[in-house]
Amino acid sequence: MELETSLFIPLKPSFRSRMTTRIKATYALDTPFWRISQSGVWASGCYMFALTALSMPTGLGTMLDIFMMITVGTLGLVCSANLIALLLALIGLRIPCLFTGGVLFNLITFYFMFWIPGSGIIVSIVMSVIITLLGILLGCWTALVTSQHIRTQTKWVMTFLLSIVPFIIIGSYFVEKSDIVGVSPIPYTAISTIPLTSPAELGNFDTQHFTYGSGTDIHREEYGALADLKSSSVDASSYIDKWPWLRTLSWGFDQKSLPLNGRVWMPTGKGPFPLVLMVHGNHLMEDHSDDGYGYLGELLASRGFIAISVDENFLNYSVWSKIPDNDIKVRTWLLLKHLQEIQSFSEQPESPFYEQVDFDNIALIGHSRGGQAAAMAADADRWFLSDSDLNKDLKNFSIKAVIALAPTDAKVDGMQAKLRNVSYMVLQGARDGDLNDYFGERQYGRVSFATNDVGFKTYLHIPNANHSQFNTSWGGLDTSLPKGLFLNRNDLMKGSDQRQVAKVYVSAFLETILHDREEYTSLFRDYRTGLQWLPDSIYFNRFEDGKFIELAAFDENKNSSTIVDELKTEVSGGLNWTEESLTPENTGILLNWNNDDSQESTFSLSWDDEEDGVTDYFTEADGLSFSIADQTVDELDIQTDTLPIAEIEIALETSDGISVTLPLSEFMTIQPMIVPQFTKSMWLEKHFDKGKYDTPSNGIYQTVELPFEVVEKINSSFVPENINKITLKFSEGPGQALLGDLGLYQN
Incomplete structure (x- = not known):
């Protein structure tokens, strides 16, 4: 079975x-x-x-x-x-x-x-x-x-x-390596330090500090219940269309009632005193910026200036409500509205401003976007000519000086400020991780003076300075966390040192312009005259005043008058040149030489002996002035050496056949091209923030002044008014340099 x-x-x-x-x-x-x-x-x-x-x-x-x-x-x-x-x-x-x-x-x-x-x-x-x-x-x-x-x-x-x-x-x-290499400036025997105490030292005036504000500020009692003076509110709705409700919720007001708040440092005693307005730039609106310039306010008040830090925090960026539209224009407009408010205060007998303000001597200081706003305020007609309420008082204010700390330079309504007969100074750091392009140099190029005007413009470049440390409340990072973790802080100047530079230059500049203290002028012509006041670092500076006479314009598209109608150029030894620019406003010629030890490269400019009036200009001049920038980098955009560019000699020839040749290093050390590493690694440099920092670097112009008296001491037969040829000689190569601002100066 x-x-x-x-x-x-x-x-x-x-x-x-x-x-x-x-x-x-x-x-x-x-x-x-x-x-x-x-x-x-x-x-x-x-x-x-x-x-x-x-x-x-x-x-x-x-x-x-x-x-x-x-x-x-x-x-x-x-x-x-x-x-x-x-x-x-x-x-x-x-x-x-x-x-x-x-x-x-x-x-x-x-x-x-x-x-x-x-x-x-x-x-x-x-x-x-x-x-x-x-x-x-x-x-x-x-x-x-x-x-x-x-x-x-x-x-x-x-x-x-x-x-x-x-x-x-x-x-x-993420190892941080030293990337900015400089050369100690060679002292020129004719350059002596200024025999005064540092302009960063407190002055002789006793000071008082107070605030003015809306009286209703919900975040800061100094502008709220404890405000010493009650100020007006202003309607900016004609300039601002979009004002998020979260911003209104945060501040308690919208664009129709912006407050005029300010921190005031004022000398005691009988005035009137020059007026200095300081304005911050764009930062997180919840992290208030206006108290970050107290170090300047206290210093300036002790030296006889009324210094006011203007509050524009409600125009700053917020993660929650972004930033108001048209903000740079509104920052400028608010700065001018503060002038109107101070004028109103000065007419009230019970006000501490009463008869204390010299409205014929006004300076504006701005940081970042505030730096651009300060320049725009000094050129207010370009944007606010149709603002009748503002224009009725602008004629009462004489803005004689503008100081920009690491400024922006964006076009507003398709225009940019062009200052005429307004003294201008810009301080900028090569470590600027926010504005790594040198925007201050652009505005510098748009400042001009009438012949023999008493004003001047100057530019100080600080290779080890960054963007934020000009303000004590912004911290040491130029970008927000966690992005800020990537920034290279090796060799970064200490915040106190960076502000020391600002104190020296801001104080000396305002003493020169608003107090007519001419003894500080040499600081702006040559930073070495004030090295005893400055932190140990390398610096670059440019200078030009109303007495500067342009000998050659290196931009065919630039409308400028020169004393020589037709320049002749001559090169030798494998040198070639092209018109070039560091910025659209700062042009020059790029000299490119590729010689060896057996030959010398030269670049010459000459003109006819019979040029009308040229002799008279040379007779009145104290020397030859020009700006030069090293452009020598290797294929990896890393400095080729720790030494300055190849030794340069300058030869001056006269129409009667006399020639004098001098090494440029006797007058000024030309620093190597600065190629900073902004982040902690070269890989990050190329990939971080859409390659923001992986951009070609430009040299930084340094003004060189060659006194004719030095040449005359070498050869007593040399007559400056007979000069008709200037030659630059390069004995080593290869190399590149930018040459600009060639002209004559007077002390």
Whole structure:
């Protein structure tokens, strides 16, 4: 008899049953080790959330912002990690789902934390991975250390390895190297230091400090209930169309009632005193900027100036409400409205401004966007000619000087400020991580003077200075966190030193222009006359005044008059030249030579002996002036040497055949081209913020003055008024240099 058998085939669980089983097993593989490791994931998240909170202030206070951001981030981590874990379990992956969910949450969140502020896709991905991995390492280290199944000696070894490896990796990648190399300036025997105490020292005036404001400010009591003077509000609705409701909620007003708030430092005693308005630039609106120039306010008041720091924080950027439209124009308009308000105060007998303000001697100081606003305010008719309420008083204000600290230079209504007979000074750092183009030099090129005008313009370039440190409340970073972690701070000038430079130059400039103290003028012609007052650094400076007589214009498209109608050029030794410019407003000629030791490259400019009137100009001049900038870099845009550009000699020839040749280094050290590294690595330099810093570098002009009296001492037969040829000689190569601003100066 044959037995019948049947094959047992188990029934496949239903889809619903399988999903239920997987859901129940969601946390099955999240053993105590992985649960403890989750602490590192959370800790790295807290670190990033805290950094982000610093760049996203709410106005409620830093500690509360950090607490709220960490709380929100932690809730996001918990919810997202569990949700991702559930999804991973449903897929059927045999991994610690909750731990993996936390890791994926961090990867995605960190990416957006870097990407949204503009770090760039590649950099955001890399940094997200690195910080997430560090969190994982921290978590695993914590789990191992707390484990009871591992010997103590093993724990110490693991602790050492897990602690030191990340620092070695990060340290080797983000090592900061010295990248700005300069040469100590060679002192020229005819240059002596100014025999005065530093203009950065407090003056002889006792001072008083007070504020004026709307009286209703909800953030700062000095402009609210404790304001010493009640000021007006102004309607800017004709200039601002969009004013977000969140901004109104934050400040308690909109564009129809902007307050006029100011911090005042004033000398005591009988006036009137020159008036100096200072205005900040664009910063986070919740991080108030107007108190960051107190170091200048106190100094200037002690030296006999009324200094006022103007509050325009409500026009600044906010993460929550962005920035008002047309903000630079409104910043300028508000600056002028402050002048009107101070004029009103000065007519009230009970006001501390009463009969104390000299409206014929006004200076404007601006930082960043405020620097552009200051220049625009000195050229107000270009933008505000149709503003009848403003124009009725503008004729009462004589703006004689503008100082720009790392200014912007954007076109507003398609126009830019052009200053005429207004003295102008700009201070700019090569470490400027916000405005890494030298915008101040553009405005410098748009300042002009009538013949023999008493004004002048000057430019001081500080290679180790950055953007933010001119303001004491902006900190040392030029970009917000976490982006600011990438900035190279090696060799960066200390904030106190950078502000020392500002104090010396701002004080001396205003003493010269508004107090007519001519003894400070040499500081702007040659920074070496004030080196005893300045931090140890290299500097570049340009100078031109109303007595400067242009000998050659190197831009055919530039409308300028020269004393020589037709210049003849002559080159030798493998040198060629082209018209070039550092900026559209600052033109020159690019000299490019590729000689060897056996030959000398020369560039000559000459003119006919019979040029009408040329002799008279040379007779009245004290010397020859020109600006020169090193443009010599290698293929990698890295300085080729720590020495200045190849030795340059300058030869002056006269129509009667007499020639004198002098080395340029006897008069001024030409510094090597500055090619700063803004970020912590060359890879970041190319990829960070859409390659913002990976741009061609330009040389920085240095003005050189060659006194005729020195030439006459070398050869008593040399007669300056007979000069008809100037030659630059380059004995080494290859090299490049920009030449501009060739003319005659008078002391």
